[in-house]
Amino acid sequence: MLILSFNTDDEGEMKGLPIPFPVMYNPEKFSKSIKTIYQTRTVPGDASVEQGFEGIEGDDISFEFLFDATGGSINSIQGEIAKVLDGVDLQIELFLALTQTRDEQEHQPRKLTLVWGTFIFNCRLVSATIDYTLFNPMGRPLRATINATFKGDEPRILQSAIAKLFSSDLTHARIVKEGETLPLISKSVYGDSKYYIEIAKINGLRNFRNIPAGTELILPPLNKQE
Numbered sequence: 001m002l003i004l005s006f007n008t009d010d011e012g013e014m015k016g017l018p019i020p021f022p023v024m025y026n027p028e029k030f031s032k033s034i035k036t037i038y039q040t041r042t043v044p045g046d047a048s049v050e051q052g053f054e055g056i057e058g059d060d061i062s063f064e065f066l067f068d069a070t071g072g073s074i075n076s077i078q079g080e081i082a083k084v085l086d087g088v089d090l091q092i093e094l095f096l097a098l099t100q101t102r103d104e105q106e107h108q109p110r111k112l113t114l115v116w117g118t119f120i121f122n123c124r125l126v127s128a129t130i131d132y133t134l135f136n137p138m139g140r141p142l143r144a145t146i147n148a149t150f151k152g153d154e155p156r157i158l159q160s161a162i163a164k165l166f167s168s169d170l171t172h173a174r175i176v177k178e179g180e181t182l183p184l185i186s187k188s189v190y191g192d193s194k195y196y197i198e199i200a201k202i203n204g205l206r207n208f209r210n211i212p213a214g215t216e217l218i219l220p221p222l223n224k225q226e
Contacts, residue, residue, distance in 0.1 A: 024065070024066060024067055028064075034059055037056070050185075050188055058151045062147065063150075067091055099125040099128070112150065126149050176215040177213055181211070182199050199217065
């Protein structure tokens with residue numbers, strides 16, 4: 001597994017050449033956490049409740065990295081260096097410098113790309129817990145693990161493109177779910193329930209108070225409803 005560390009421009013794109021950091025051992029596993037943010041929305045006088053989409057947080061990926069200076073890491077560049085230095089403290093300091101230390105010019109930690117086979121993840125380090133488990137007679141650490149969590153961090157251009165897929169500035173087709181009402185749909189898409197009449201007119205609905213589940217609605221941009 002390779003960690004690429006680099007600075008970014010104002011758009012979040014790579015600036016300059018990345019610094020590679022090969023991990024000593026490939027992780028045996030990793031965990032992924034996904035979080036979608038919803039806001040509970042209600043309309044006065046209506047008992048129904050709808051979870052309105054607010055946004056998607058970047059994925060969290062967690063790894064456990066092993067650092068070992070006992071000579072057990074065969075064919076590992078980092079392992080050979082640690083064995084010669086008789087300790088893993090310098091490799092851990094380098095890992096933290098490339099992933100967590102704030103760059104003096106950019107005023108923020110460097111951005112990262114994790115590369116492991118077909119797994120490629122653009123991110124930043126958000127937390128790291130270091131456990132030292134073995135020491136030499138002088139007290140220098142010979143073995144340690146780092147439990148690191150990274151949060152997805154895509155360039156602003158890509159984030160903007162994804163956000164537009166959910167924007168009220170684009171025409172949407174939406175299937176009515178059981179219990180949904182036009183005011184709730186209006187508030188969920190446009191941020192205000194007052195546009196339910198326009199939605200009814202555009203979709204040719206005469207009885208907008210009782211819309212069967214499964215009905216397909218066209219939800220145009222707000223500027224088309226003036």
